[in-house]
Amino acid sequence: MRDFTIEKYWKLCNTIKENYGTLTFEGYLTKSKNKFIILRHDVDRMPENALKIAEIEHESGIKSTYYFRTNKSVFKPEIIKGIASLGHEIGYHYECMDKAAGNPEKxxxxxxxxxxxxxxxxxxxxxxxxxxxxxxxDNRELGKKYDFKRILTHTETFGFNL
Ligand SMILES: [Zn+2]
Incomplete structure (x- = not known):
């Protein structure tokens, strides 16, 4: 016999409510919440412009990800911090294969x-x-030789974009 009492159902409902939002099936099929966009910006140059875009997104209630190169003209800690403080994600836009002239160890x-x-x-x-x-x-060559997941280990989640 199934042990399924009203009391257990109360508990189940409470647990669901504490941890999830719920939708009816019709709601699932029709609510626009099911559509989402992942916005990504590669900050190749002019980080000041990235900050402006980040501010517009913030005002609009949008979160996105900014991949910064590490060149002097792009890697501006104050700008990076500013964008992160608006709730956006900061990522590393790497080009180390170019910088190392093709030497994977370097x-x-x-x-x-x-x-x-x-x-x-x-x-x-x-x-x-x-x-x-x-x-x-080709910077992709590096990914073939090394496991970036290992290098990024102390983060819980990992996204990789090639
Ligand atoms: Zn780029």
């Missing part, structure tokens, strides 16, 4: 150093490759 060292630079400012959970059409090195 590239992984650069990757770790640059990731550390970010983590001195804010949390980084996702990374995304910068495609540089002007160099002959």
């Amino acid at each position: 590239a992984i060292k650069i990757f770790e150093d640059e990731l550390k630079k970010f983590r001195e400012i804010c949390d980084v959970k996702t990374i995304c490759m910068h495609g540089n059409p002007l160099t002959k090195y």
Whole structure:
């Protein structure tokens, strides 16, 4: 016999209510909440513009992700902090294969150093490759040789974008 009493159902309802929002099936099929967009910005240059965009999104109640390169003109800690404080995610836009002239050992060292630079400012959970059409090195090669998940281990979630 199933042990399914009214009291248990009360408990179940309370647990659901504490942890989830609920929808009817019709609601699930028709509510626009089921549609979502993941907004991602690669900050290749002019980080000041990224901050402006981040402010507009914030005013509109939108959250997005900003992938920053580490060049001097792009990696501006104050801007990065500003964007993060608006509730957006900050990610690492890496191009270490280019910087290491195709040497994977050097590239992984650069990757770790640059990731550390970010983590001195804010949390980084996702990374995304910068495609540089002007160099002959492919940053994707690094992902084939090294397991980025290992390097990013102390974060709980991990998103990878190639
Ligand atoms: Zn880029």
